[in-house]
Amino acid sequence: MRRIKPITVGMVEIDLAEHRKRKLNRTQTMLNLLGKTIVSGGYEGVPFPTEEELSKTHGVSRSVTREAVKMLTAKGLVNARTRQGTTVQPPSHWNMFDADVLRWLLDREPSLELLRHFNQLRIAIEPEAAALAAIHHTDAQMLLIEAGLARMADAETGADDPLASDIAFHVSILHATRNPFYEQFEPMVATALRTSIRFTNAIKGHSASLCDHGAVAQAVADRDPAMAREAMRKIIGDVLELIDDGTA
Template identity: 65%
Template sequence: MTGSSHLIIDEPAAQLGRNLTYGLLDNIGRAIVTGQFEKAVFPTEAELAKQHGVSRSVTREAVKMLTAKGLLSARPRQGTTVQPTSSWNLFDTDVLRWMLERKLSIDLLRQFNELRVAVEPEGAALAATVAGEDDLARIDAGLERMQAAEHGLDDPLEADIAFHVAILRASKNPFYIQLRDVVSTALRTSIRFTNRIKGRSADVAEHAKVRDAIAARDPDAARIAMRRIIGDVLGLIEDRQPAGE
């Protein structure tokens, strides 16, 4: 912290505390997910505080947050222990990000896109039925960003994500809408992976078919068009499966 202290000296104490907590959360969470504690006893709060140069209160809060994410378990007389992967909250965007960052996992990308194909086509079909003018405008804006990105005028990754998130929002289904952060987080890895294979960004024409079907209030066409996009991604992943883990 010494090298950058002048950058945050005017920051309110409460904000500084949050930054320290989230910084520690990120460090420990990434260490857990990358298996650094697989053959080691998880440190006590006092040991963590000393290792990272933070207060016990910051350490306690970070451990509490990691426990809520399913990565840790704290029990009286047993101390704090790392939980198995099956206990992790995969819908938590931090956990998903750490998992995707630790190693390019073909299996994890496939599983994520299997979730997408179960959700996004139905979200698109719902959007075709219930989307309002504001929703359609957001979908149009996402598609326009994708078109601009093809000419180097926008970020292809962010534009693609904006399009898919706009459709989830347009579904009006609160469960689908709450998946937007998960979809955004995982798409960052998935899109980079598939773009490297294809040597180009997403197929704007195929995405336009989804937009057109939603605007035409045709749920079946919207469902089919979205399924085709994700099916193409799954096909690319399956082709690369032997070269995976």
């Protein structure tokens, strides 16, 4: 009966291409669609559709709709109650560290405000992460950190991707803390760095940046927490300064 995939949309842009490329199934497509719509305020004022409405609108079965809504519930975006229907939760309930939610947020507004919020968090997390890494890192993790630094050096000469190497370095520090909570910030840090270059692509003061990153690595290697913290704070502080300048 139904031969063509009836994946289509109401308000958000159609992501059929992305859908095909990533081989998303219908539940995942539905999840993305609803997530994006919620995050971009598509249901403010209007009540969230019932399961039946959603199913009809998007040409999928109720099972698909329900499972997508369940996932949204698990991420804190909505809350479903019998008879009352499904309601969108206020943003404070959203799981901001979820990779999907972050993606939807950026999709909505790669705004300076969001970038500032990211980096306000980074300046709390990463210096302390560097300090913890200085204390708790294993030899293998130290090698990874140095590898990240080497990649950044390569990026100087064009032999590697600057963004990827930057992410690799910061992520390696997070893991070296050996604290599972710090490791959770990987998607956020990666996202923040990716977003940064969109706004401040002029900041190719990479030579200075490379030097700063080297200082962090050295302090971690020396198992000097205070120094590591300071060095990392300088890196993030510089970024934050640039962003604040962008605003003012």
